[in-house]
Amino acid sequence: MxxxxxxxxxxxxxxxxVAGLGLAQNAPAPAATPAAPAPAPxxxxxxxxxxxxxxxxxxxxxxxxxxxxxxxxxxxxxLPPPAPKAPAEPLKRPRYAAAVLQGVxxxxxxxxxxxxxxGEPVRYKSLIVTVHACEGTATDEGMTDAMAxxxxxxxxxxxxxxxxxxxxxMYASSPSLxxxxxxxxxxxxxxCKTAAPAA
Numbered sequence: 001m002x003x004x005x006x007x008x009x010x011x012x013x014x015x016x017x018v019a020g021l022g023l024a025q026n027a028p029a030p031a032a033t034p035a036a037p038a039p040a041p042x043x044x045x046x047x048x049x050x051x052x053x054x055x056x057x058x059x060x061x062x063x064x065x066x067x068x069x070x071x072x073x074x075x076x077x078x079l080p081p082p083a084p085k086a087p088a089e090p091l092k093r094p095r096y097a098a099a100v101l102q103g104v105x106x107x108x109x110x111x112x113x114x115x116x117x118x119g120e121p122v123r124y125k126s127l128i129v130t131v132h133a134c135e136g137t138a139t140d141e142g143m144t145d146a147m148a149x150x151x152x153x154x155x156x157x158x159x160x161x162x163x164x165x166x167x168x169x170m171y172a173s174s175p176s177l178x179x180x181x182x183x184x185x186x187x188x189x190x191x192c193k194t195a196a197p198a199a
Contacts, residue, residue: 091138096192099134099148103127103187115193126156127165127185134192146172146192152180 102113103124116122121130134148149169155162166180166187175188 091140093135093138094195096134096136097194098192099131099146099150100190100193101129101131101187102190103185106184106186113190124187125185126154127182127187128153128155128162129187136192143173146189148189148192150189152182152187154182 096118098115098117100113100115101124102111104111105125112124114122114124116129116131118131118134121128123129129150129152131148131150134146136147137143137145147169150166151164152166153162154165165182166178168178170178170189172189172191180187
């Protein structure tokens with residue numbers, strides 16, 4: 001191919017390329033796809049000290065929650081304080097109609113166990129013993145014992161005046177707690193006997 005024909009071919013190719021570019025520039029642009037709207041942001045306000053609390057914006061898809069009504073002061077009923085429990089009364093001690101005593105002569109070492117009824121004086125040697133009460137421990141007490149309230153007078157035969165040597169409570173479990181102070185005789189409680197009739 002000669003030079004002229006080659007030049008003509010190049011010009012034809014260049015013209016076709018320019019025409020293609022013009023068509024490409026005049027072609028309409030494809031339609032843009034609309035983007036989905038962005039959701040509205042949730043706004044949270046941090047309250048400052050001393051300021052009224054700010055309302056939090058509810059999401060657009062949810063309805064606002066109504067405020068709960070405050071309970072009425074009249075609807076609240078106050079219960080009275082519980083009544084204090086009364087302390088349990090202690091059980092009564094059983095009473096007996098007689099007491100069993102034991103006496104000893106310190107000089108001869110002679111011992112004698114005898115019984116005396118409540119309220120009736122009994123003579124032992126030169127002593128006159130009167131028991132005013134004899135009772136035992138109740139079931140709610142921590143130990144078992146017998147106790148008697150008695151009065152002991154010293155009055156030898158032939159002597160008109162009596163001298164009180166003991167007056168008070170005497171316990172069977174502790175005879176040395178309240179001893180009879182006498183130079184010749186000693187006396188202590190052994191037990192209570194014969195339940196007293198109910199009052």
